[in-house]
Amino acid sequence: MREIPFDSETMRMATFHEGDEGLEVAVKGATGAVLEVCDDVATDPTGRDALDEEGRQQWKERARSLADEGLRVLAVADKRVDTEDAEAYEGLRLVGLVGLLDPPRDGVREAIEACRSAGIRVLVVTGDQAETARAIAREVGLGGEDGITVLEGADLPEAEEGMSDEVRRRIRETDVFARLSPRQKLDLVAIYQDSGEVVAMTGDGVNDAPALKKADIGIAMGRRGTEAARQVSDMILRDDAFASIVAAVEQGRIIFGNIRKAVVFMLCTNGAEILAVAVASFAAIPLPLRPLQILYLNVVTDVLPALALGVGAGSSVVMQRPPRAAGESVLTRSHWLAIGGWSAVIAACVLGALWLAHFVLGLEVHAAVTVSFLTLGLAKLWFVFNLRDPDARFSDDDVLRNPWIWASIAVC
Secondary structure, three states: OOEEEEEOOOOEEEEEEEEOOEEEEEEEEOHHHHHOOEEEEEOOOOOEEEOOHHHHHHHHHHHHHHHHOOEEEEEEEEEEEOOOOOOOOOOEEEEEEEEEEOOOOOOHHHHHHHHHHOOOOOOEEEOOOHHHHHHHHHHOOOOEOOEOOEEEHHHOOOOHHHOOHHHHHHHHOOOEEEOOOHHHHHHHHHHHHHOOOOOEEEEOOHHHHHHHHHOOEEEEEOOOOOHHHHHHOOEEEOOOOHHHHHHHHHHHHHHHHHHHHHHHHHHHHHHHHHHHHHHHHHHOOOOOOOHHHHHHHHHHHHHHHHHHHOOOOOOOOOOOOOOOOOOOOOOOHHHHHHHHHHHHHHHHHHHHHHHHHHHHOOOOHHHHHHHHHHHHHHHHHHHHHHHOOOOOOHHHOOOOOOHHHHHHHHHO
16 A cells, blocks of 8 residues: 655655554654654553653663664554555554664675775765664774774764864764765765765665765665666676675776886886987997887887786785875876886897997997897896886785786797
C-alpha cells in the first residue's frame, strides 16, 4: 500500500499495511527520531504503556549500549489508522530496538594501515550514530594516539559559510563524522579542498551524489550504489571493497612512476645525441653520428627500452612514501638536473670514444664514427638500469626484475 520513503532529514520511513484489524502503520528509523514521535511503548502484542521523557532517555541509553558494541541500531514503532491519508509520524507505539551487525570486510584494517603508510588519511563519514561509528572505526584501526575523535552533524553549522576557523580546525582533526546531512558532506569536501588536500570520497546513495561530484576523485559502489552515485563518480568499484581503492592507488603510483622513467630515459639519451653533435660541430671535429645512425637509434634503442619501462611492476616501497603534490609536474627540478647531468656524461663518453678512435688510435673517420655510434647505442641500453627506484633495495630493483627490459636489450 502506501509508503513514505526514508528521508535523511527526518531519519525515518513508514509503510502502510492491510492488517486483520484494519490499516497498520510500521515505522523505522534512527532511535531519537522515532522516539520523539512515540507516545507509548509496547508491553505485549496489543498492550501499551505511556512513554514519558524519562522512558525515552532509558531507551536512548539502551540504543547507545548496543551502538557501543558496533551494532547499527534502528527503532521500530507502529499504530493503527483508519485511512491511508492519516499522518504517519504521530501517536506511535514504540515496539523496540533492532541491532544490526555489519562487520567490516576482511582486509579493511590492513588496507587502512597501507593508506597510513602511503600518507593517505582515512576518515569515516556515516549516517550511523556516533557510538556505532566510533566502535567500527576502532575495530578497523582508525585514530591516533589520542584516540578516535567524533563529530555529529548536529554539532556543526548547516552551511560552510557559518563555520568559524575553530570549527574548521576541529573538522580537520576529526576521524569520524556521524549523522551528516548531504549539505554537510558537501561542505566537508570543500573544507578539506580549501586546506590544500586532494579529496577522494566513496558513496553509494543519491544523497552522496553532490559530494561525490565535488570531490577530486568520486568513488561509487558498483554493486549496491545508486545510478545517481555512479553517474557523477570518477571511479566505480565493481566489488565494493575498500581494499580495491588501495590497489588502485598503488597501481596509479606505479603507472605514473613508469611514465616518469620513460620520459627521463628518452630525454637523457636524446639530449646526449644533441649535445654530442653540437659540441663536435662547434669544435670543428668529425661528427660522432650520421643522420641515418641517429634515426636508427631513435627508432630502435630509444623506443623498445622506453616501452619496457612503461610496463614495470614497480617496487615494494611505492606505498611507503607520501603522495606527490597535486600540482607537481611529471618532471621536477631534480629530474631536469639529472637529465642535464646524464646527457652530459653520455655525450662526453661518445665524444671521448670518437677522440680516442680517431686521434689516438689513428682510425679513419668512418671507423671512428662507428666506434662513437656503438658507444652511444650501448650507453643508451645500459643507461636504463640507472632508472631504478632510488628508495628500493637492490634485491627489489624494479628495473632488474622487469623481463621486458632484458628482452628489449636483447632485441636491440
